[in-house]
Amino acid sequence: MSRALPRHPPCAAASPRLWERQRPQGLPVFRFALHALIVLILTLLTQIGGIAYLVALAASPAWGLRRFLAKLAIFLLCYAGATFAAGLAAPIFGRVPLSCVAGATDRLVVRSPIFCLLNRNYVTPEVHDLAKALAAHMDREFSGTATVALDANFPFVNGFPLLPHLSHADGKKLDFAYYYKDVDGAFLNGATRSPIGYFAFEQPALGDELPCEGRNDWLTTRWNFDVLQPLFPAYRIEEQRTSAAIGWLANEGVTRFGLQKIFIEPHLKNALGITDSHIRFQGCRAARHDDHIHIQVD
Numbered sequence: 001m002s003r004a005l006p007r008h009p010p011c012a013a014a015s016p017r018l019w020e021r022q023r024p025q026g027l028p029v030f031r032f033a034l035h036a037l038i039v040l041i042l043t044l045l046t047q048i049g050g051i052a053y054l055v056a057l058a059a060s061p062a063w064g065l066r067r068f069l070a071k072l073a074i075f076l077l078c079y080a081g082a083t084f085a086a087g088l089a090a091p092i093f094g095r096v097p098l099s100c101v102a103g104a105t106d107r108l109v110v111r112s113p114i115f116c117l118l119n120r121n122y123v124t125p126e127v128h129d130l131a132k133a134l135a136a137h138m139d140r141e142f143s144g145t146a147t148v149a150l151d152a153n154f155p156f157v158n159g160f161p162l163l164p165h166l167s168h169a170d171g172k173k174l175d176f177a178y179y180y181k182d183v184d185g186a187f188l189n190g191a192t193r194s195p196i197g198y199f200a201f202e203q204p205a206l207g208d209e210l211p212c213e214g215r216n217d218w219l220t221t222r223w224n225f226d227v228l229q230p231l232f233p234a235y236r237i238e239e240q241r242t243s244a245a246i247g248w249l250a251n252e253g254v255t256r257f258g259l260q261k262i263f264i265e266p267h268l269k270n271a272l273g274i275t276d277s278h279i280r281f282q283g284c285r286a287a288r289h290d291d292h293i294h295i296q297v298d
Contacts, residue, residue: 044163046118047154048086052079086119090155095122095171098131098149108135109190111148111177111197120162122155124171126297130257131174137248142241146190148177150197150292164221166286167296176293178202179241183234187241193232194291199225200232202290208267212284220285243272249295250276263294 035057042049056075065071087097100116102109108131115121123131135147153171154160162168168175177197180188193200201224204210212222246262253259263282264274268290282289 044161046079047156047160048082048119049079052082055082083117083119086155090122093156094124095153095155096125096128097121097155098123098128098152107139107146108132109146109148111150111192112195114196115149115151119154121149121152122171123152123174124297126257127152127172127174127295130253130259130295130297131176133252133256134176134245134248137252138241138245141244144189145179145187145241147245148190148192148197150175150177164287166221172298173294173296176245176295178291178293179238179245180235181238183236187238188235191235193235194228198291199228200291201225201229201288202237202265202268203229204265204267204290209270211266211281215284217285221287222284223287237268239272243274246272246274246279246293247276249293250274250278253295254278258298259295260298261294261296263289265290 035053039050039053042053043051053075056071056078059065059074059078060071063074065074090096097116098108098110098121099106100110100113100121110116110121131147131149138145138147151162151165151168152174153162153168158170160169165173167173175197177192180191180193182188246264249259249262253262259278262276262279263286264279265288266281269279282294
């Protein structure tokens with residue numbers, strides 16, 4: 001007596017169920033890794049963005065949100081709230097924000113709103129007072145002159161890195177832009193060569209001091225960005241205002257506010273005729289300082 005054949009081959013019957021079991025195995029791991037990477041990037045860029053992302057990630061399914069734009073809106077709302085809260089909480093931890101909202105009479109300005117959007121505009125009260133005093137001095141000496149602040153620090157946690165800076169981690173560091181003039185020598189108030197004040201370098205002349213010449217360090221943030229240089233306007237450093245600002249920092253900044261170091265490139269120090277011992281070279285592993293002035297207090 002012959003046996004009835006099964007309706008489907010065993011492999012055909014098992015394959016769909018096996019596929020259903022195997023197909024999603026990698027997805028949870030991938031999603032977890034993706035979310036972890038996003039949290040890491042947001043944390044490194046903004047310090048508090050990773051927390052805002054996790055809150056938004058938890059809130060989206062609770063509110064039944066499935067569309068990407070809706071989830072993005074929730075994240076932006078959470079991030080805006082976290083940024084606002086950081087400004088209120090930071091003074092408890094010894095840091096205050098430099099304002100990105102400058103009026104017509106303000107003489108200390110932050111170069112770009114992106115510094116505030118990324119929470120990179122926090123300093124100790126002493127550095128805040130120093131920056132305001134420098135701007136007031138420059139306005140007295142050169143009426144109407146704006147002093148431009150760049151990267152500062154994150155709002156919380158000493159030792160948290162403000163990449164790509166090596167030392168902006170405790171609220172005691174702040175970068176200023178140089179003062180610039182156009183090719184005809186006219187002062188450009190509040191202007192910088194690049195949109196964010198960085199990476200547009202003053203190239204040394206033949207025979208200038210070049211302490212890093214011939215070095216090929218592989219672990220360094222001293223990047224030349226040669227491909228970018230032709231894209232920037234041909235502004236030049238306005239020597240009178242720049243020398244006055246550095247001179248004030250090296251004197252009043254030291255005696256009144258405890259300023260410890262000023263970093264600029266040696267070829268600019270020599271060109272400006274500055275010899276004060278507080279003005280130093282940052283080393284060959286740190287970023288170039290012929291696009292900005294770095295200060296730090298004790």
